[in-house]
Amino acid sequence: MTEPTPETGLARLEEAEAEVSGRDAGTLRRSEPGPERPGPQRREREVRPHPTPLQYVLIAVILCVVTAIEIAVSYTEGDIPDALIVVLLMGMAVLKFALVAAWFMHLRTDLPIFRRFFVLGIILAMIVYVIALATLNVF
Numbered sequence: 708m709t710e711p712t713p714e715t716g717l718a719r720l721e722e723a724e725a726e727v728s729g730r731d732a733g734t735l736r737r738s739e740p741g742p743e744r745p746g747p748q749r750r751e752r753e754v755r756p757h758p759t760p761l762q763y764v765l766i767a768v769i770l771c772v773v774t775a776i777e778i779a780v781s782y783t784e785g786d787i788p789d790a791l792i793v794v795l796l797m798g799m800a801v802l803k804f805a806l807v808a809a810w811f812m813h814l815r816t817d818l819p820i821f822r823r824f825f826v827l828g829i830i831l832a833m834i835v836y837v838i839a840l841a842t843l844n845v846f
Contacts, residue, residue, distance in 0.1 A: 757816055766810045773799050793845055797833060804829055 777799050780792060787795075808825050809815040 757813075758810060763810065766806055770803055770806060773803055789845055793840060797836065801829060801833065 777796060780787075780795050780799075784792065809822075812825075814822050814825055
């Protein structure tokens with residue numbers, strides 16, 4: 708790696724950083740160890756530690772698999788009773804909602820009151836869907 712010279716943007720960045728932090732620009736070299744960056748840990752109002760990038764990728768893969776299953780189920784029209792298709796698709800929708808809300812919206816790490824609001828929301832949404840589907844004689 709090249710040493711920063713006055714002509715490089717890196718040197719100007721280090722000088723600006725030094726002004727803000729009140730340190731000498733010469734002490735801000737990449738070769739020196741900086742403050743330790745711990746792995747996922749619990750923040751002040753979190754119940755569990757923050758997820759790692761690997762966990763996010765795993766959840767994304769699970770969501771892709773569930774979506775593929777949903778598409779496959781939707782193509783079985785005629786082979787499976789319509790009521791069963793609706794129940795399967797709604798169940799997978801709830802599963803995907805729960806995964807997205809828990810991991811990507813961080814409800815898994817937040818206070819339980821937020822989780823309760825989202826659970827109430829999905830229950831109300833399912834009630835509305837069932838009423839709408841019953842009105843359209845899907846069952």
